[in-house]
Amino acid sequence: xxxALGTEGKTESKKIALSSGQLTTEQIVxxxxxxxxxxxxxLQVMRQLNLTRESAPSxxxxxxxxxxxxxxxxxxxxxxxxxxxxxxxFERIQRQIDDSMKKIAALTEISxxxxxxxxxxxxxxxxxxxxxxxxxxxxxxxxxxxxxQYKDQAILAIGNRKQDTFYVLVAATKDKSSQAxxxxxxxxxxxxxxxxxxxxxxKTEIQTEEERAKLLSKELDGLKLQLDDLRRKAEQTxxxxxxxxVDALMLLRGTLKLGEGTQASRIYARLERVAPTETLNSLSxxxxxxxxxxx
Numbered sequence: 001x002x003x004a005l006g007t008e009g010k011t012e013s014k015k016i017a018l019s020s021g022q023l024t025t026e027q028i029v030x031x032x033x034x035x036x037x038x039x040x041x042x043l044q045v046m047r048q049l050n051l052t053r054e055s056a057p058s059x060x061x062x063x064x065x066x067x068x069x070x071x072x073x074x075x076x077x078x079x080x081x082x083x084x085x086x087x088x089x090f091e092r093i094q095r096q097i098d099d100s101m102k103k104i105a106a107l108t109e110i111s112x113x114x115x116x117x118x119x120x121x122x123x124x125x126x127x128x129x130x131x132x133x134x135x136x137x138x139x140x141x142x143x144x145x146x147x148x149q150y151k152d153q154a155i156l157a158i159g160n161r162k163q164d165t166f167y168v169l170v171a172a173t174k175d176k177s178s179q180a181x182x183x184x185x186x187x188x189x190x191x192x193x194x195x196x197x198x199x200x201x202x203k204t205e206i207q208t209e210e211e212r213a214k215l216l217s218k219e220l221d222g223l224k225l226q227l228d229d230l231r232r233k234a235e236q237t238x239x240x241x242x243x244x245x246v247d248a249l250m251l252l253r254g255t256l257k258l259g260e261g262t263q264a265s266r267i268y269a270r271l272e273r274v275a276p277t278e279t280l281n282s283l284s285x286x287x288x289x290x291x292x293x294x295x
Contacts (some may be wrong), residue, residue: 011154012057012268019257024027028256035249038072038283042242045080051235056243057268072241079234085229090223093216100213104206106195113167113192114159120169120194128177133165134184142187146180154180165190184233 046053110120113131120131134142139158146154153176160168168189172173172180181189197205247266254264283289 011270014266016251016264016266018251018258018262018264019260020252020255022260025256028252029270032252032256034069035245035252038069038076039242039245039249041076042072042238042245045076046235046238046242049079049083049234051231051238053242054235054239054272055246056239068244072245075237075241079238082230083227083234086223086227090220092219092226093223095214097220098198100209100216103195104209104213106193107197107202107206107250109192109211110194111206112160112162113169114165115157117170117201119157126173127171129176130170130172130177130191131194132168132170132184132189133162134168134190135188136161136164136166138187139166139168142184142189144189145183149183150176150180167192174281195285 020031023031045051045052073091110131119129121129143156146156150172154170154172157169157171159169161167170180170184170189181191199205199208250266254258254262258264280289
């Protein structure tokens with residue numbers, strides 16, 4: 001009947017005596033609940049870690065419940081905690097790399113503005129400075145507006161051109177800086193934030209960040225290998241443990257249904273493709289298999 005699943009030549013059958021170790025019916029039901037919960041937890045962790053489910057015949061005759069349940073839970077916690085720890089490091093380093101790349105991009109743009117490091121200081125004396133871009137078509141009008149409204153209290157310096165915009169540096173007295181900026185915004189002025197840096201100049205800071213990003217990338221590659229190794233080991237451990245748990249569940253359920261000491265056949269069948277629903281339902285009704293939506 002099991003070969004109706006379409007696995008002829010790929011089944012393993014073994015005669016066994018159903019035994020619960022003289023547990024009472026109530027104790028068997030409790031064990032089944034515990035094992036079902038553990039099975040679902042293992043499957044959940046395997047999904048979370050993106051592990052492949054590879055089943056195999058269980059090697060043990062009977063699960064030593066008291067010791068094996070605790071071992072299974074410990075293995076499950078170790079797999080989850082180790083993965084979370086390494087994954088946390090992985091994500092933290094990835095964020096640091098992303099921050100470095102953003103800073104490199106920002107500093108690279110600053111180096112292309114045409115202004116020196118000294119000119120880009122945010123405040124010199126009584127003047128505050130703001131870097132930004134102005135559309136080529138509105139540059140002249142913006143200059144005239146600043147000159148007519150603020151005269152020598154606001155100055156606009158022109159840097160390099162980038163496509164249809166010019167980099168500009170605005171310097172205005174402290175009491176006029178806000179109003180001058182508002183005036184320029186009317187001409188589609190786009191402020192550019194100048195990132196903080198510790199080096200003497202922008203190019204040196206870019207090199208420093210690039211070196212930092214390279215070191216972080218190497219560390220990230222190492223963590224990727226560590227994650228792959230952890231998942232590979234977890235996959236082996238949890239698959240083996242899940243086989244034992246599912247096998248123990250079937251034995252206990254068989255004992256509950258057929259009675260202590262009943263001679264039965266334990267059949268392991270590997271399906272090459274999904275069996276037809278009609279076949280599964282028929283075998284399920286006859287008690288040959290038990291369908292579990294979670295496993």
